[in-house]
Amino acid sequence: MTVRPDILRLRREVCDLHADLVRWGLVTWTSGNISARVPGTDLMVIKPSGVGYDDLTPESMVVTDLAGGVVEGAHSPSSDTAAHAYVYREMPHVGGVVHTHSPYATAWAARGEPIPCAITAMADEFGADIPVGPFALIGGDDIGRGIVATLTGHRSPAVLMRAHGVFTIGGTARAAVKAAVMCEDVARTVHLARVHGPVEPLPAEHIDALYDRYQNVYGQRAADREKEGTDS
Numbered sequence: 494m495t496v497r498p499d500i501l502r503l504r505r506e507v508c509d510l511h512a513d514l515v516r517w518g519l520v521t522w523t524s525g526n527i528s529a530r531v532p533g534t535d536l537m538v539i540k541p542s543g544v545g546y547d548d549l550t551p552e553s554m555v556v557t558d559l560a561g562g563v564v565e566g567a568h569s570p571s572s573d574t575a576a577h578a579y580v581y582r583e584m585p586h587v588g589g590v591v592h593t594h595s596p597y598a599t600a601w602a603a604r605g606e607p608i609p610c611a612i613t614a615m616a617d618e619f620g621a622d623i624p625v626g627p628f629a630l631i632g633g634d635d636i637g638r639g640i641v642a643t644l645t646g647h648r649s650p651a652v653l654m655r656a657h658g659v660f661t662i663g664g665t666a667r668a669a670v671k672a673a674v675m676c677e678d679v680a681r682t683v684h685l686a687r688v689h690g691p692v693e694p695l696p697a698e699h700i701d702a703l704y705d706r707y708q709n710v711y712g713q714r715a716a717d718r719e720k721e722g723t724d725s
């Protein structure tokens with residue numbers, strides 16, 4: 494295995510982040526996957542395919558190039574490797590990609606219905622409705638094409654791929670995991686609200702103001718930037 498410190502660190506980080514998908518109830522059995530771009534290279538670190546979450550280790554993570562070819566690792570990479578690789582090729586600002594079948598958000602995907610931006614938490618994180626992407630078969634880069642086509646020029650870091658599940662992007666893999674957690678949270682809340690009656694989207698000017706505050710003012714700015722690795 495590599496001795497490159499950046500890849501060793503990302504193997505550990507990507508492995509540990511998979512535990513968050515379990516902790517937040519976003520995945521079942523071996524569904525779902527996370528990858529991270531190796532900064533400054535044409536490489537990514539991604540989950541091995543079909544390995545149970547309890548059995549994931551830093552060593553079992555697979556390093557591939559951005560054509561999806563295995564560069565390092567004893568396991569077959571995730572079924573969604575070509576999709577993640579396509580996103581990294583087409584979206585240079587993306588450093589992490591997450592896929593889940595989290596139940597409430599996937600129910601919206603099964604209906605092919607965008608989640609309307611109807612609560613402040615959603616305006617904060619997504620700044621818009623969470624959009625639906627096209628149906629695409631698993632295995633090739635069609636899923637990646639659908640993700641890129643849907644999220645390019647969109648504020649939302651999450652897309653509901655029709656009849657499949659959630660894909661999220663972020664500057665880091667951790668940011669993409671956060672988007673997946675928040676996507677499921679708002680999918681559940683808006684679903685519950687709709688059980689009792691219609692749900693009105695927030696007015697655009699309120700969405701804009703909430704998004705701006707959350708993205709630029711909320712929290713401990715310097716500490717958060719350091720944690721996300723976005724300090725210049």
Ligand SMILES: O=C(CO)[C@@H](O)[C@H](O)COP(=O)(O)O
Pocket residue numbers: 523524525526540541542543544570571572573592593631
């Ligand atoms: O839905 C899909 C394929 O898009 C995945 O979530 C699989 O369920 C898990 O695949 P691996 O990452 O283990 O290959």
